[in-house]
Amino acid sequence: MDSLLRGEELCLAQLFLQSGSAYDCISELGELGLVEFRDLNPSVNAFQRKHVNEIKNCEEMERILGYLLREIKKADISLPERDVNPVAPLPKHVMAIMEQLQRLEVELGEVTRNKEKLQKNLLELREYTHMLRITHSFVQRTSEREPLHVQYEEFPFLEKDTVMDYSSMQRLGAKLGFISGLIQRAKIEAFERMLWRVCKGYTILSYAEVDEYLEDPETGEPSKSIVFLISYWGEQIGQKVLLVCFVNFLMKASESVYTWVIQVKKIKAIYYILNLCSLDVTNKCLIAEVWCPVNDIANLRRALEEGSRKSGATVPSFVNRIPTSDTPPSLIRTNKFTSGFQGIVDAYGVGNYREVNPAPFTIITFPFLFAVMFGDLGHGLIMALFAFWMVLYENNRKLKNTRNEIWNTFFEGRYIILMMGLFSIYTGLIYNDCFSKSLNIFGSGWSVKAMFTAEMTDDLSGNRFLTLDPNVTGVFKGPYPLGIDPIWNLATNRLTFLNSYKMKMSVIIGIIHMSFGVILSTYNHLHFRKKHNLYLVFLPELLFLLCLFGYLVFMIFYKWLVFSAKDSREAPSILIHFINMFLMQGDGVPPLYPGQTGLQIFLVVIAVLSVPVLLLGKPIYLNWLHNGSQRLGMYRGYERVRRNSEEELYLMRANDMEEGSSHSDLSSSGDHEAEEFDFADEFLHQAIHTIEYCLGCVSNTASYLRLWALSLAHAQLSDVLWAMVMRVGLRMDTRLGVLFLVPVFSLFAVLTVSILLVMEGLSAFLHALRLHWVEFQNKFYSGTGVKFSPFSFSLLPSSFEHDGLL
Numbered sequence: 001m002d003s004l005l006r007g008e009e010l011c012l013a014q015l016f017l018q019s020g021s022a023y024d025c026i027s028e029l030g031e032l033g034l035v036e037f038r039d040l041n042p043s044v045n046a047f048q049r050k051h052v053n054e055i056k057n058c059e060e061m062e063r064i065l066g067y068l069l070r071e072i073k074k075a076d077i078s079l080p081e082r083d084v085n086p087v088a089p090l091p092k093h094v095m096a097i098m099e100q101l102q103r104l105e106v107e108l109g110e111v112t113r114n115k116e117k118l119q120k121n122l123l124e125l126r127e128y129t130h131m132l133r134i135t136h137s138f139v140q141r142t143s144e145r146e147p148l149h150v151q152y153e154e155f156p157f158l159e160k161d162t163v164m165d166y167s168s169m170q171r172l173g174a175k176l177g178f179i180s181g182l183i184q185r186a187k188i189e190a191f192e193r194m195l196w197r198v199c200k201g202y203t204i205l206s207y208a209e210v211d212e213y214l215e216d217p218e219t220g221e222p223s224k225s226i227v228f229l230i231s232y233w234g235e236q237i238g239q240k241v242l243l244v245c246f247v248n249f250l251m252k253a254s255e256s257v258y259t260w261v262i263q264v265k266k267i268k269a270i271y272y273i274l275n276l277c278s279l280d281v282t283n284k285c286l287i288a289e290v291w292c293p294v295n296d297i298a299n300l301r302r303a304l305e306e307g308s309r310k311s312g313a314t315v316p317s318f319v320n321r322i323p324t325s326d327t328p329p330s331l332i333r334t335n336k337f338t339s340g341f342q343g344i345v346d347a348y349g350v351g352n353y354r355e356v357n358p359a360p361f362t363i364i365t366f367p368f369l370f371a372v373m374f375g376d377l378g379h380g381l382i383m384a385l386f387a388f389w390m391v392l393y394e395n396n397r398k399l400k401n402t403r404n405e406i407w408n409t410f411f412e413g414r415y416i417i418l419m420m421g422l423f424s425i426y427t428g429l430i431y432n433d434c435f436s437k438s439l440n441i442f443g444s445g446w447s448v449k450a451m452f453t454a455e456m457t458d459d460l461s462g463n464r465f466l467t468l469d470p471n472v473t474g475v476f477k478g479p480y481p482l483g484i485d486p487i488w489n490l491a492t493n494r495l496t497f498l499n500s501y502k503m504k505m506s507v508i509i510g511i512i513h514m515s516f517g518v519i520l521s522t523y524n525h526l527h528f529r530k531k532h533n534l535y536l537v538f539l540p541e542l543l544f545l546l547c548l549f550g551y552l553v554f555m556i557f558y559k560w561l562v563f564s565a566k567d568s569r570e571a572p573s574i575l576i577h578f579i580n581m582f583l584m585q586g587d588g589v590p591p592l593y594p595g596q597t598g599l600q601i602f603l604v605v606i607a608v609l610s611v612p613v614l615l616l617g618k619p620i621y622l623n624w625l626h627n628g629s630q631r632l633g634m635y636r637g638y639e640r641v642r643r644n645s646e647e648e649l650y651l652m653r654a655n656d657m658e659e660g661s662s663h664s665d666l667s668s669s670g671d672h673e674a675e676e677f678d679f680a681d682e683f684l685h686q687a688i689h690t691i692e693y694c695l696g697c698v699s700n701t702a703s704y705l706r707l708w709a710l711s712l713a714h715a716q717l718s719d720v721l722w723a724m725v726m727r728v729g730l731r732m733d734t735r736l737g738v739l740f741l742v743p744v745f746s747l748f749a750v751l752t753v754s755i756l757l758v759m760e761g762l763s764a765f766l767h768a769l770r771l772h773w774v775e776f777q778n779k780f781y782s783g784t785g786v787k788f789s790p791f792s793f794s795l796l797p798s799s800f801e802h803d804g805l806l
Contacts, residue, residue: 003333006354006527008293010328010788015288015304017277017317022286025307025317026270026791027088033792034300035290036329040278049275057098058268062799064101065264068257069800071108075250079258086259088266088793097260104253127225134208134227185209185224261800266793273791291328291788297321328353331788336394340416341366348773349783356523358777365513367416369771371423372509373710373764376718377434379756380424387418420765430483431711435752436718438486446487450474465492470565498715502708504556510704510775511549514697517779518542524780536617540610541693541779547607549701551600552578555592562593615690619683626677700775706767714760721751 013035017025029035041049072079089097188207213222277286292300300319308316330351334342342359344366351357371380391414393399399411410417432438446468453474468487470476480486484501488494518541525533555574563571572590580589581600591597729737729744777783789795 004338004360005357007351007357008295008331008333008788009354010291010331011294011297012322012324012326012328013290013292013297013300014320014322015286015290015317016320017286017288017304018308018311018313018315019284019286021308021311021313021317022274022277023091023270024311025304026273027266028303028307028310029300030088030266030269030273030791030793032299032303033790033794034296034303035292036788036790037273037276038289038291039276040287040289041276046275051271051274054094054271055268055275057094058264058271061098061101061260061264062268064105065257065261066800067105068101068108068253069261071112072250072254072257077250077254079254084259084262086263088270089263094267097263101260108250108253130210130225130227134210137208183226185226188226261798262793265796265798269791269793269796289322293331327785329788330355330785332357332359334359337415338363340413343412344416344769344772345777345781345783346787348777348781350785350787352782352785354527355782355785356520356527356780358520358772358781361516361520362772363419365776366768366772367419367423369509369513369707370420370764370768371427372506372707373767374420374424374714374761375427375431375433375711376436376714376756377425377428377439379435379718379752379761380421380426380428382421382753382757383424383761384418384421387414387421390414391418420761431715432480432483432486432489433715433718436715436722438484438489440486442481444485444487445477445480446470446485447475447477476565495712498712499708502711503705506704506707507549507701508553508556509707510701510771511545511553513704513771513776514700514779515542515545515550517776518545521780532618532621536621537614540614540617543610544607544614544694545697547603547610549697551581551603558592611690611694614693615687616683619679619686622682623677623679696778703775704771706771710764710767714756714764717760718756721748721756725751 015025046052207226210225210227213224273288274286277288279285280287290300297319304317304319330353332342332351338359341362342357344362345351345357345359374380390399390411394411394414402408428434448466448468450472451466451468468475484498488497491497518538521541522534522538525531525538552574555577559571559574570590572592574592576589577592577596577600581604584601584604725744725748729741732740
């Protein structure tokens, strides 16, 4: 839990890798994903590093693999399952893989050229087939009109000769004097006009359209062609070309291509990391610097030992922790449930090192605020069932490995959707709202019969409305056990009641949420040893918020608890009292409770006095700390201790870092100590913070009213959809009404999913996101850190997956 709340504690470590075992050690670290490497050669150009040739070879192999994958995909051949995870091959085996890929590329190129040639020949033969078939029909129609009396024995009927090659066709064409061929359909009219002009009309042109589309070998697009004949008849010939060699070649290559892709990706990553290392003076050892979680130091040592053992090195590689004043990156370990909520926080900004992480609290508050705006039992149940289905089939490859970005977004956030659906079911029960209808589970606490018994009703003839007076004995038996009483669904003042209820509820939730964010800032002040911020920042902020808006919550609860149905007409307006509180007026308005005016003046004075403390307290204290006390207390009093060497101070700073001291307060180098304190910069920073906080308390409180607005909007949209669709079908009392309900319910279901679930759900999601980012997290969370990016083969991006080849 501490890891999720603050992140892992990291340290800077130095790796000493023997030249012969460096490749294997880096491979072991890539499989485990424990450390983040630092570049020790920042001034060296990428093309001037030691292993640039090896990386170029890997890029060449990636090019060949991309060519193979494109041809496999073009042939519609499925790749094998991706369960294999081969280890990175040894450097001596890399050239063998490259030679094998180059040989495959040459062979595939030859097969591809043969395929294209065969396809071109096949197209020509098909053209000749259609030409002979259609011209043969032309001659048959002519012979039926004018039968031939003479048969030339040297030119037998083509039906008798089943084999006809192109040279024979040319020979017959020359002797009989015919011209035939294919022409595109768009050019036939121009061709006929040109033929008439050139031959002066002494030709007979016959043509017909080919039934099927023929593929253009140059453009690859299908097109319609026209067969034309000038005085000739012929026979149909055909030939089919089987491209078995091409398919068999790709089938064999597809069995190993995925393994090659993984291996080449790992080889390239290893050499990239080796380029980040530096050589020692003897050129026999590589030195690398890594950020590593403190809890994984033992695993890091074991990985280096395993790499040294595999390479057969006589001198083992080892790790050494080194002190540093640099700020480490932030590492927060998550699982499949918490990763989605952590993604919501990281989208705002990655937290500083060891800063309080809002994600554990977001797991509860985010779906709850969403459900407050989306609360509907039926809609929440549909959303929860959909998310539960995705959770059950989360290991299905077809659901995980898709190219649809919208679906991937839903699938990655399946646990968020599940929590939002469950919380929506809860708030739907509180609102007693299910598809805009109320559920009378426990029986209403209101009774109409008591109004007639007490003879408190007027003549109901011609009057549709009946007022229920809770002051009449027996009319109101008691509150509904869970949520809002179902009788409010029939009341004409239902909207007025829900407006008042949800508006006050939104203010209460908002102030509690913001106060919780301010309280969480104390964990940062204590952890980073900034105790002065507790008195000069946290306390004024909390007093300002609670003395004004916390008092508003107090008045809401006081009015709910003190005033009953008997004296509800005498209950004063909370809004008027809150406005008079700032104006310090109370005349003409009945007080809410005795001594109200004096308490309100006291609270306003406290809130006003907290503003200059928040504005001036911290800058003045830091200025006194720097000039008046001669840096007394810096580095937890280490300046008062006599030091024998600078190394002791270096180690003390490292100890501060590991124990959680603020890195913004620690100097990044020894020269930073001599920098003068700038009071103007500190005062300007604190002035901006003070103005933002004080104005934000007002605007942020008003911002939480979106909970009320969206909740009412969702309820009204659901009510309108029911009234305009389902009610129409339910009102039909004929036998056809049942059949009419089928399309009506289908329309209702489609509109419910598309409008109320998707559109309204997305709207509530975005508003809940804004409430967390702006109103909650800015009270304690800076989000200006750097995310820990471990060297892990499983996290490496692949260009083939991005291009859709895998």
